[in-house]
Amino acid sequence: MVSFFRRWKSDADTARQGSDDATTSSAAEAIEAARALGAAAEAAAPVANDPGTADVADAGVPKPPPMSEPLPSTPLPEQAPASTQEKPPAPPGKPGWRDRLKGSGIARGLGGLFSRNPRLDDDLLDEIETALLTADVGISATTALVESLRGRMKAREFADVPALRNALRADLVAMLEPVARPLAIDPAARPFVILTVGVNGVGKTTTIGKLAKRYKDEGHALMLAAGDTFRAAAVAQLQAWGERNGVAVIAQGQDADAASVAFDALQAARARGIDVLIADTAGRLHTQQGLMAELAKIKRVLGKLDGGAPHEVLMVIDGTTGQNALSQLRHFHAAAGVTGLVVTKLDGTAKGGVVFALAREFGIPIRFAGIGERPEDLRVFDAEAFVDALLPEALGA
Numbered sequence: 001m002v003s004f005f006r007r008w009k010s011d012a013d014t015a016r017q018g019s020d021d022a023t024t025s026s027a028a029e030a031i032e033a034a035r036a037l038g039a040a041a042e043a044a045a046p047v048a049n050d051p052g053t054a055d056v057a058d059a060g061v062p063k064p065p066p067m068s069e070p071l072p073s074t075p076l077p078e079q080a081p082a083s084t085q086e087k088p089p090a091p092p093g094k095p096g097w098r099d100r101l102k103g104s105g106i107a108r109g110l111g112g113l114f115s116r117n118p119r120l121d122d123d124l125l126d127e128i129e130t131a132l133l134t135a136d137v138g139i140s141a142t143t144a145l146v147e148s149l150r151g152r153m154k155a156r157e158f159a160d161v162p163a164l165r166n167a168l169r170a171d172l173v174a175m176l177e178p179v180a181r182p183l184a185i186d187p188a189a190r191p192f193v194i195l196t197v198g199v200n201g202v203g204k205t206t207t208i209g210k211l212a213k214r215y216k217d218e219g220h221a222l223m224l225a226a227g228d229t230f231r232a233a234a235v236a237q238l239q240a241w242g243e244r245n246g247v248a249v250i251a252q253g254q255d256a257d258a259a260s261v262a263f264d265a266l267q268a269a270r271a272r273g274i275d276v277l278i279a280d281t282a283g284r285l286h287t288q289q290g291l292m293a294e295l296a297k298i299k300r301v302l303g304k305l306d307g308g309a310p311h312e313v314l315m316v317i318d319g320t321t322g323q324n325a326l327s328q329l330r331h332f333h334a335a336a337g338v339t340g341l342v343v344t345k346l347d348g349t350a351k352g353g354v355v356f357a358l359a360r361e362f363g364i365p366i367r368f369a370g371i372g373e374r375p376e377d378l379r380v381f382d383a384e385a386f387v388d389a390l391l392p393e394a395l396g397a
């Protein structure tokens with residue numbers, strides 16, 4: 001079994017230094033892609049699977065942040081990780097989205113633009129175009145949005161600038177509405193198996209921890225599979241989330257075969273009557289064919305036990321990645337058949353626009369958005385809440 005499930009360590013090593021093959025259709029996109037690649041490499045760097053440090057016991061394991069209702073063992077606020085001390089959970093509902101996304105590139109671009117009381121003319125459309133392009137909305141989606149506005153402006157559909165802003169809001173919402181489809185746990189699939197995939201450091205393990213809390217709170221019997229076997233710290237990170245949530249974690253430790261871990265976990269989950277099994281995987285660059293093939297193998301192995309498994313291939317995408325996210329999704333989809341997306345770190349330096357580009361190019365459901373590091377900061381993706389958070393308050397909720 002172990003030899004059958006051999007991993008591609010050399011590929012992993014190359015992956016960390018590899019280059020991207022983002023396809024570009026113009027010079028502007030090439031510049032965007034280059035910028036995005038830099039961001040992706042930066043995002044990947046602190047959590048790269050470095051065999052040289054893999055044995056260092058739990059060094060650098062990101063600890064789950066405290067829950068909103070702390071367990072007795074929860075550290076006091078002053079002992080909590082620095083990042084979570086600074087940021088309490090976002091307020092619930094739409095205000096939370098606005099609170100967390102107000103610093104995003106697209107919110108700042110559009111906000112600044114409309115706050116200058118612009119005139120209703122072609123210059124305004126040009127400025128909107130620049131704001132969208134700069135925020136990583138991408139050429140295709142931006143052109144569609146701006147040309148639609150231009151046509152209606154010429155037809156004198158807009159009496160004033162607020163009317164144009166409302167039309168832009170409606171168009172942005174319409175672009176996202178088809179992909180704002182929440183993940184439904186099919187009770188007939190027992191367990192319902194979620195396989196998480198994505199490049200290094202995008203937030204896969206953290207998202208699993210947040211989901212564990214969500215599903216536990218909803219009353220599901222849950223199990224996690226520590227399928228990132230590249231680093232001991234990765235297994236420990238998932239186990240820490242499991243402990244916090246009182247959820248069993250199936251692990252075979254570092255260097256175990258990921259497909260074998262997934263297989264064992266599904267067997268155990270079936271035996272124990274578990275409702276939802278969530279499997280972690282190691283981050284990998286989408287350009288590394290061997291590593292991408294490993295994902296296909298994990299899927300095949302799960303499918304041997306249950307023809308429907310995995311029921312969801314959940315790809316986690318770092319919202320700060322920019323247009324390179326399109327290339328990532330294209331490759332992961334080809335290798336593993338992605339059925340849902342989570343876009344994380346939208347609260348940070350993300351420009352936010354890539355969400356529109358992903359929606360337009362792929363139409364794959366966006367299940368959740370990460371707007372912070374705490375469990376309650378993983379929100380079911382809501383097209384209206386997202387768009388309203390990006391536009392000036394007058395257009396908001």
Ligand SMILES: Nc1nc2c(ncn2[C@@H]2O[C@H](COP(=O)(O)OP(=O)(O)OP(=O)(O)O)[C@@H](O)[C@H]2O)c(=O)[nH]1
Nearest residue numbers: 047200201202203204205206283344345370371372
């Ligand atoms: N601000 C913010 N940080 C996030 C979010 N989601 C994840 N993170 C942080 O991103 C960092 C990386 O998260 P991980 O969950 O370890 O990422 P990963 O994809 O599992 O990484 P690898 O397993 O190494 O590929 C951690 O510091 C998380 O706290 C989010 O929505 N917002």
Ligand SMILES: [Mg+2]
Nearest residue numbers: 204205228234
């Ligand atoms: Mg991880």
